[in-house]
Amino acid sequence: SREENQPLFNHTQMVSFEHIAKDGLKLTDKAYNLVLVGPTGAGKSMLTNLLFNRSVCETKSKESSAAVTRTFQVVQGKYTCDETITINVVDTMGCCDQYVEDEDAISHLSNAIFAEGSKIDKVVIMVSKTPISAAHKKALKALLDSLSYSLIKDNVIFLYNKTEKLDYEEKIALVERMGKDLDVDINHKIQVAKRDGMLEIMSHFKAGRAVGVDPANLDSEESKKTIMWLKEALLPQCASVLQSPKRIHMGEGCCIQ
Secondary structure, X not given: OOOOOOOOOOOOOOOEEEEEOOOOOOEOOOOEEXXXXXXXXXXXXXXXXXXXXXXXXXXXXXXXXXXXXXXXXXXXXXXXXXXXXXXXXEEOOOHHHHHHHOOOHHHHHHHHHEOOOEEEOEEEEEEOOOOOOHHHHHHHHHHHHHOOHHHOHHHEEEEEOOOOOOOHHHHHHHHHHHHHHHOOOOOOEEEEEEEEOOEEEXXXXXXXXXXXXXXXXXXXXXXXXXXXXXXXXXXXXXXXXXHOOOOEEEEOOEEEO
């Protein structure tokens, strides 16, 4: 197995890991903030590891039951696009599952990490099974409602994970099913600004996507394609995103439009 501080793959630059933030951290508008949400086992920890290209989070097979029930953790690092900026990846861990027992779990999470002036750049909704259970569907819809989803479609990405062994048609069908289960627009086109010299070039991708990597071979061609897509979709392409009016403005426990 790889040592904890060794890269998981060698084909592209990702976020440079700094530390896991201590409890009490409040997200600010000075950093690029990415929030991962989904049932336990959907692959949030693995996605965090891919974004930092190292084992910073234990995956489900290695987690203790105590770790699963934690509400969240914030992993911090630096990422260089046209400038070097701070990245916060919020792994909400057991929040989606806790909602089944406590419908205030989402507001508790919001109050724990958001302050007046906090901003979110991307919310990533992840599942790896369909149909989505009624309880998890209710939790994810409650989160989207609290964020006023219809107003922030450019900031929300829907990933159907662990599809590396499926063919194209199966992947499309699963993403469409996810969209129907959550009543969201998985075909919404999200614009991304890329820097090319002095120019900013706009590209776009669909909000819903099937993803999957081979954990035993993250340098394979298929794994490379997925990791490069995740990099382009989830990480900033230029530092000007921190001034974007499309960032989600948060108050304590709520989304401010």
